[in-house]
Amino acid sequence: MHDIETSSLPAVIKGKADWREYRPLRLPNGVTCVLVQDKESKTTACSVSVAVGASADPRELSGLAHFCEHMCFLGSEAYPKENEFKSYLSSHGGRSNASTSMSQTCYKFDVLADHAEKVIDIFANFFIAPLFTQSGTSREVNAVDSENSKNESNDGRRRLQILKALADPNHHYSKFSTGNSKTLPAVDEDKAGFVREALLAFHKKHYTPENMTVVVVGPQSLDTLEEWIVPRFARVRNNFEEKSQEKMSKAEKLVDVAAKDLPKDSFGCPPVPYNPAFKAEVQKNQWPVILTTKPLQSLRKLYLYFPLPSTREYGDQSPYGLLGHLIGHEGKGSIFSDLQNKELITSLSAGPRLADIDQSLMQINISLTEKGEQQWQEVVSTVFQYCKMLQRTCENVKNGDEKDISELHRIWDEIITVRKLNFDQNSPSNAYSFAPNFANSVRKNGTEKCLSIGSLLEETKESLPFDLFSQFLSQMTPENCFIERCSKKAWEEATGGNEEIPDTNPDDIFGLKVEQWYGVKYHLSPIEKSVVKLWNENFNPGSTYLRLPDKNEFIARDLSLCDDLAKNGPRISHEMKPPNLINIDGFGRLWHRLDDRYCLPKSSVSILLRTPSTNNILDQKSNKWIYDTDTAMHTSILLNVFSDALAQETYDAEIAGLHWNLSNTPSGLILRCSGYSEHLPKFTLHILSLFFADQKTIDGVFLEEKYLSAIKDRFLRSFSSYFESKRADTYASYYTGFLLSSESKGMHDTIRATESIDLSSLRRHHHNLISNCKFEVDCLVGGNISKADAEKLFDGVKNIVEGTSRMDDVTPNVITGPIERKLKEGEEVHLHFQSQNTEEQNGCVLMSFQSSTPAFKGRHLSTNESLVRSAAVRTICHMIREPMFNQLRTKEQLGYIVSAYYDNSLSCTSNKDQSSLDETSTALSSTTPIDSLVINVLSKKVPPPVLTQRIDEFLNTFGDKLKYLPEEEMKSHTDALSKKMKKPKQKLGDEMHVQQTKIRNYAPEIIGSNGASGKMPWDSGKELADAIEGLNRADLVKTWNDMVVGKRRTRIVSHVYGNTFPFKDTYLSDFEARNKRRNVQVLTSLDSIKDKRNTLAQYSDRIQTCGRSNLLNRRNVAVLGAIGTGLAFFLLSKRNTSVGDKKK
Structure with a gap:
């Protein structure tokens, strides 16, 4: 055991369903560590949260904190190889990522538990002695620039930059956090040294032990985790030297001055003064004002923003718990209910958009109907009327009104009950997602309440934070609000169709403006005083539908387990x-x-x-x-x-x-x-x-x-x-x-x-x-x-x-399901299309290799050939990710998004000709899974056809290495993948989803034929994992030759061209000249794709004669088959969600 003296920290409060054990420690150098034993996890995860973010960026080097995050992954003195970390993770079932916000930077990884100690050592050395080499600096800034260009066509990112443009320009929130090649000119030989010097100064200043919180989660004992973590992170040193300004270099001065912008945001730090980024003074006291933005998507949004004080010091007494609950409620008497009934809105949510140590920003997010957009002022009026109703309720409480006191206590008690229930009755999430969230919470909230914060464990009906609630509510007025209209129609109304930037006084706050970093236009306009007066009218309880929520009858009170469970535990x-x-x-x-x-x-x-x-x-x-x-x-x-x-x-x-x-x-x-x-x-x-x-x-x-x-x-x-x-x-x-x-x-x-x-x-x-x-x-x-x-x-x-x-x-029934068409052996199709998104700078190549052998679905349903082929395809997908990322992203810097992944699609066919069905019979079905290797590269560095060449060059090199792959290296990949696949689920919902999917896909085929469920492929994942362990190099090489590089391969290469390299006919002529000997077909229109797909047979594991009884789409698509796989589910769902990109 190590001999380093550590000090204990307050024990972590955990829920009743949390089987994990926690040990919080403070290292002598100031690093905070929490060791977490999760005996059910098959992986070990580690995360480091650093108390610095983009708020500390020098304005002369925007994105420096983000750039530092990228550079930390590129080698250390102990492990100088740039890809050693990712390579080891890839070989042992691991992954990693990092993120930079305004106030923190968080790093994370996970790996199969048996291989955790070495990865922890590599990881720790990123914080002990990172290299920040000149060559790495010059290359990696391209990744930052590519990441930024990816964001430029994202509505959420574009709106974020506009919000920052409205903020106080001297406030840290207004800083451009991502950075690009212009703000970080590391590719310029004359300036590269200066950028590197600034990186080193930033790291020395902020990556100090007292700013770091380390969390490790794994099945190992707490003593073992302590032995791995403490000696390593105890070596992190505070290398920052206090100097006078006269003795600092230019880079050090910039970093030192910018550091003063960052408020201390860690547990135990004293509260900081209220410092709002958004305030009426910035717009010359003209609030409320209308901000109009033009989305790329056809959105119809209305946002109300209210700058409010920070609630960090209040903990569970934060008024946002009650405020967000009431304003965001959707039941009878709510803002949503009233406006939905009037056909003005389709959704509403409320809560803090910002919850910083020095400020918060309350946001009300409303989706409007066409009628609602025309009557947006009435929508806003209803919001303020509800706020007036709540303010009136507060006045009644102050005057001793027992009914209103009782109602607020009842609502607060319901919130408490639900929060406590969720805290105690949720099983732990997986280690990889848990570790970074936990690390950030420990840093902000301390060890004792890092899990329970927000769960109201110590609150009671009588502890209602009435005074804070009333204070915050009193600030939700038109005079402390700015409003955003986000739609194309609102844009036309604001600009009159004229998007020319007028030559006016730059001090004018109203009119058409341009955001600095993305070049996005926005419009600011005043609101008529008569409208504001209407919004300020007192609440009239006799003329409105608005009221407090009714009692919630759905809250669970009986938490007993059924008899069979109670005795098992x-x-x-x-x-x-x-x-x-x-x-x-x-x-x-x-x-x-x-x-x-x-x-x-x-x-x-x-x-x-x-x-x-x-x-x-x-x-x-x-x-x-x-x-x-x-x-x-x-x-x-x-x-x-x-x-x-x-x-x-x-x-x-x-x-x-x-x-x-x-x-x-x-x-x-x-x-x-x-x-x-x-x-x-x-x-x-x-x-x-x-x-x-x-x-x-x-x-x-x-x-x-x-x-x-x-x-x-x-x-x-x-x-x-x-x-x-x-x-x-x-x-x-x-x-x-x-x-x-x-x-x-x-x-x-x-x-x-x-x-x-x-x-x-x-x-x-x-x-x-x-x-x-x-x-x-x-x-x-x-x-x-x-x-x-x-x-x-x-x-x-x-x-x-x-x-x-x-x-x-009734009509005769047929079991239907998804379809997948099958390319003929040796057939290759290349698609070429220009992106119609005028803001898209990047082009893309999506390369799909479809296996000609049906994928494995279970030992009673598939051949041994399918089992071996599926095992090999999955292993190849696992092996290829890191070397491809290292070559195309890290070394060649082709783009930010470089990924290779395994895809499994399905094709359902009837076992009986439909024409022979009578009115009561049901055609059984057979579902065939299909293995695919998919490669995706997003780039503005070279045209898409050149991307295809670079990918092919890499594939040829990888194939040559595969032929002579050492058995030991192959074994590390197969063992790692096998263990990952055998990793048990840790949530009931996840388990049920897996089982329901198998029932949906295979029950008609199995149960319908013999009425028995014994052949259902419940263990197909384990069977496939066992087969992966038994693979040899010859299996991999044969699959690679058949599927990826051989004459029998079937491949689709989808090229999409962005603005940097728009589509040109010469690309096709050059391509045809290079591919005369291959069976390649080029398609450049949807009509040509439709003609082509009419020549393709449906993928099946047997010869069929059946009509087109089946559809559709193999991936998550909203309108099945009506639009194709490209349209994501969120377009049609009631509440939109976004999917983040994988990073490093």
Whole structure:
């Protein structure tokens, strides 16, 4: 054991379901460490949070903190090779990343637990003695520049830069945090040395022990983790030397001066004065003002911003808990409810956009309907009326009004109950995501409350932070607000269609402006005094719908476990058991799995309603199901209308931990419900019954014009702006999917189908689904729910579904699923398209290699050839990532996004010719999985065809190395990948998702043929992992030659051109000259892709004769097949989410 003296820190408060053990320590040099034993984790993760970010950047070197983050990964004195860290991680099932915010920089990695100690040593040396070589500095700045260019076509990033432009220019928040090659001129020989000197000065100044928090999470004992961490991080030294300004170099002076901008933001630091970045004085006391922005996407947004003091010192007494809950509420009496009923908005959220040590910024985010955009002032007025209502409530409380006091206490108590419940009843997340979040929280909140902060464990009904709530509320007035309108129509209104920057006095605050770093235009304008006066009118309780939320009846009070679970207790170390098939009849199948691993009072239900009618029509002549865009769009619109219509009714359930989603899949409809067990069965049946309700009855109506109008508008705006607002690699994926897996005729046909939908057609479609379809049901019930209760729930599902369906008069059923087309052996297709996003500088190459051998799906369903091929493909994908990243990104600096990954798609075929079906029979199906290797490079450095050349050069080099790969090196990859694949899930929802997916894909094929579930491929992942361990080099070389470089390979290369290198015909002529001997077809239009896909057979693991009964799309696509794989799900979901990019 080490002999370094450490001091103990306050013990970590953890939840009841948290099986981890924690040991917080302070090292003698000042580093804070928390050791975490997670005995169930198969990986060890480590994270370092450093208390410095872009706020400390010198304005003369914007992005320096971010650049320092990049450089730390490129070698140390102890480990000088630039790729040693990533190479070791890649060989041992690891990964890494880092991020820089305004106030902190966070580094993280994870690796298979058996190989953790060496990685920790490499990682620690990044903070002990990084190299920051001159050559690395000159190259890596290109990665920073590429990362910045990737962000320039992102609406969120563009709006962020505009917000910074509105801030006080002397405030640290206004700094440009990413940086680029101009702000960090390290490629310039004359300036490169100065940039490196500034990097070293920045690192010495800020990367000191007292600024670092280290967290390590792994299955090792706490003593072992301490032995690994303490001696290494105790070597981190404070190398900063206090100097007078006269003795500092120019670079040191810049870093020293800029450091004063950064407020101390670590636990134990004294509160800092309120220092808002946004204040009326910056706009010459003209608030409220209107900021108008023009999005690339077809958004229709309204934002209200209120600068407010920091709440960091208040902890769980922060008024934001109550304030955000009330303003963001969606139940009856809320702002959302009132405005949705008036057909003005479709979504609303509220909470702090900024929560810094010296300020906070309250944001209310509203999505408007077309009508709402016209009446945006009324929307704003309703927000202020609600604030006035809350202010009136506070006045009543101050005056002793018992009713209002009781109501606020009741609401606060509900918030406390839900927060405590979630803290105690959530199992730990995976180590890789947990470690950085935990490290950041430890640094800000200290060790004792680092997990529990925000969970209100010590709060009671009587501890309501009324005074703070009242103080913050009093500042939510028009005079302390600026408003952003973000839409193309608002932009036209503000600018009058004239985007020329006027030659006016730069001190003028109003008019058309240009943001400095991205060159994005924005407009500032005053608000008429009469409008502000209207917004300031006192609340009139007799003339409004607004009120405090009703009592939440969905909060779980009974947390008991069913009898079978209570006696077993948590057994997280046990392997995941498959569900049991406990009921099978003409209606469907019931699968049940008692949660004997986590033993939490939670359950999960998925109800798959198999039918071809959601996306297909029955051709009367051929008696075959054929994909139909109109049908698919009707289904997608219908489900979104249903979701919007139930938003108010189910909001209380949502915040109480009951979640639901009804979605369309290639197989039919699927309803997923999850949450606390007490109310889940009843809640699930209620949702299902509402969907199956006859829309002719008053109580069952959810198909209303106001919901349809809002959803159609959202869909059409998403479709119309799709090709103008996305990144190049998104379009590359779209075109590949359009060829391989879409049935669409193109975006124009999708828009046509959407425009044609009206309330009558939607009601007819709904009636057809619930009355004229024969559903085959697969119901999976798991968690804290007994077999008897699962059977009761299944009976309820049967009663609802059969209660509306005329089962004696239904069309014949066919099991449908996704499709994938198969290229012929040796066939290669190259796609070339210009990006229509005018702001996209980057081009892209997306290269897909499709295996000609069907992928492995289970020992009873696949051949040994499929098993070996799938094992080899996955291993190659695992092996190729790091060397490709190192060559194309680190060395050649082709672009920020350089990735290689494994892709698995599916193709479903019927085992029976549809034309022979009678009205009651069901065609069984066979689902074939397909292995693919995909390479993605996003670049503005060279044209896409040159990217393809560089990728091919790398592939040839990699193939040569593969032939002579040492057995030991190959073994490290196969062992690592095998262990990763065997890593157990740590969340009930994740387990249920895996099992539900296998039921959806394979149950008809297996259960339908013999009525037994014994051959279900529950263990296919483990079987594949075992096969990976048994691979030899010959298996890898054969797969590589067949799939990647040989004459039999099948490849699609999708080229998308950005503004830096726009598409030119000469690229094609040059390409044809280089590829005369290969069987390569070049396609440059959607029509040519459609012609090509008509020549391709559907991928199948057997010879079939069947009609086009199946669809669609193999990846997460919103409107299945109607638009192709490129359109991401978030375009059509009720609440948008963003997906981040993998970095280092």
